[in-house]
Amino acid sequence: MSDPAPEDIILFEKDPKTRIATITFDRPEHLNAPTAAARLRYAELLHRCNIDDDVKVLVVRGVGEDFGTGADLPEFMANQKAEDPTRRLREFKLDPEDVTFPPRGSFRFGASVSQWYANPQAGCRSLQEFKKISIVETKGYCYGWHFYQATDADLVISSDDTLFGHPSFRYYGWGPRMWTWAQMIGLRKFQEMVFTGRPFTASEMDECNFINSMVPRDELEAETAKYAQACARNRPVDTVFQQKVFFEVMKQQQGEYMGSLLSGFFESMGGSVRPDDEDLMLDDSTFDRGLNESVKDNDSRFPPEFRLSKSGRAQAPQQATGPGTDTETAGPTGNSA
Numbered sequence: 001m002s003d004p005a006p007e008d009i010i011l012f013e014k015d016p017k018t019r020i021a022t023i024t025f026d027r028p029e030h031l032n033a034p035t036a037a038a039r040l041r042y043a044e045l046l047h048r049c050n051i052d053d054d055v056k057v058l059v060v061r062g063v064g065e066d067f068g069t070g071a072d073l074p075e076f077m078a079n080q081k082a083e084d085p086t087r088r089l090r091e092f093k094l095d096p097e098d099v100t101f102p103p104r105g106s107f108r109f110g111a112s113v114s115q116w117y118a119n120p121q122a123g124c125r126s127l128q129e130f131k132k133i134s135i136v137e138t139k140g141y142c143y144g145w146h147f148y149q150a151t152d153a154d155l156v157i158s159s160d161d162t163l164f165g166h167p168s169f170r171y172y173g174w175g176p177r178m179w180t181w182a183q184m185i186g187l188r189k190f191q192e193m194v195f196t197g198r199p200f201t202a203s204e205m206d207e208c209n210f211i212n213s214m215v216p217r218d219e220l221e222a223e224t225a226k227y228a229q230a231c232a233r234n235r236p237v238d239t240v241f242q243q244k245v246f247f248e249v250m251k252q253q254q255g256e257y258m259g260s261l262l263s264g265f266f267e268s269m270g271g272s273v274r275p276d277d278e279d280l281m282l283d284d285s286t287f288d289r290g291l292n293e294s295v296k297d298n299d300s301r302f303p304p305e306f307r308l309s310k311s312g313r314a315q316a317p318q319q320a321t322g323p324g325t326d327t328e329t330a331g332p333t334g335n336s337a
Contacts, residue, residue: 003075006041009034014049019056019237020228021049028064031141033072036079036091039123039145046126056240057232058130059224060149061137070144070167080113092116110271114264117176118257124176125260127152128251131244133231137224138162139217140310143199148177151184155231156210157224158202159217164210165199167308170298174267179259180251184210198306 004027014021023045025032034042049055062068079088085101092099092112102108117124127134127149136153138146142164150156150164166175175181182190185200185208193200206214215223235243299307307313 003035003037006035006038009038010041010045012045014052014055016054018229018232019054020059020232021052021055021057022059022061025060025062025068025146028062028066030072031066032062032064032068032146033070034068034123034145035072035075036087039071040091040093040121041123043121043123043126046120046130050131053237055132056237057133057135057228059135059137059228060127060153061224062139062146064140066140067136067138067142067150067162068144068146069141070146080110091122093121107268111265111268114176114267115261118260118264124148125152128180128256129248131241131248132237133240133244135224135228135231137220138164138202139220143167143308144175147175147181150210151177151180155212155227157220157227158205158211158214159220160202160214161217162202162205163199163308163310163313164202164205165193165197165308167197167295169194170197170308171295172267172270173273174263174270176260176264176267178263180256183254183256184208196306197308198302199308 009025009027011024011026012021013024023042025034027033027038046058049058079091082088086096089096089099089101102112116122120126120129124145125148130152133155134153135155135157136150137157138150139159139162142150142158142162144166147164147166166181168175178190178194181193185193185205189200189204189208192198200208202211202214205211213223213227296309299309299312304313304315
């Protein structure tokens with residue numbers, strides 16, 4: 001089965017009268033995980049909105065129950081393992097007939113990908129460099145790549161049932177935007193997220209000053225619209241651009257871009273990590289068994305309130321957990337970045 005078209009995953013509309021544009025992630029059957037091509041479309045749309053004088057405010061949201069659980073991990077791993085580098089090079093916006101990808105086993109083989117995620121063209125930190133007002137609307141899962149968007153947005157409007165975090169802290173250990181997350185959440189609480197791997201609730205993120213407004217699910221769209229309209233009616237776009245440059249200078253003084261490069265470097269070294277015992281590792285054995293089953297078993301080893309999946313968190317505490325226990329619990333497996 002071929003991948004869905006990027007235009008079918010990343011929807012876009014704008015209202016020149018209100019100057020409010022909307023990007024919507026529409027792949028709910030995969031928890032809104034974008035393909036690599038969809039991420040490139042997302043970056044292109046942000047670039048377009050940056051220049052378009054019909055856009056002053058951008059709202060980013062997701063279809064269905066969740067904002068999203070991150071990028072398409074099975075696609076990412078398939079591209080990394082493929083002998084034919086065609087799809088991998090296309091993610092870099094390169095013609096495979098003209099470019100030879102670094103050989104497998106070289107440092108550049110993995111590092112090229114992690115460093116690419118620090119480039120706004122890749123669709124990972126693109127919202128960080130957006131010079132208009134951005135509002136991210138979160139609900140359900142806000143994990144991985146979708147967590148990047150929430151962190152890089154100017155405002156976050158959240159339903160009270162949202163879970164925030166990065167599953168990679170459970171199955172890999174790194175995320176390319178860690179520097180920024182530590183600054184946004186606060187070092188002490190972010191260290192808790194990293195070392196336990198647990199997601200944070202909307203209430204906890206509200207206490208960390210990560211959220212601008214938290215409302216019940218049925219009030220979410222109205223609350224987002226209220227903020228978008230207020231931003232659109234405030235100062236002129238030229239003033240907004242100047243304000244965004246000010247905040248960009250402030251973030252760079254705090255080392256935002258350097259942090260992306262540094263965490264990308266450490267992420268590139270993941271292949272040298274050895275498991276202690278039965279740790280979940282993203283290797284051939286994991287994928288031979290089935291990614292969903294491996295993530296599910298790993299999630300079951302944690303206390304319910306520390307689990308990544310909503311179904312797992314809803315279960316009563318169990319005295320014994322381990323491989324094969326709690327096999328009904330499905331963890332989000334869409335995430336790769």
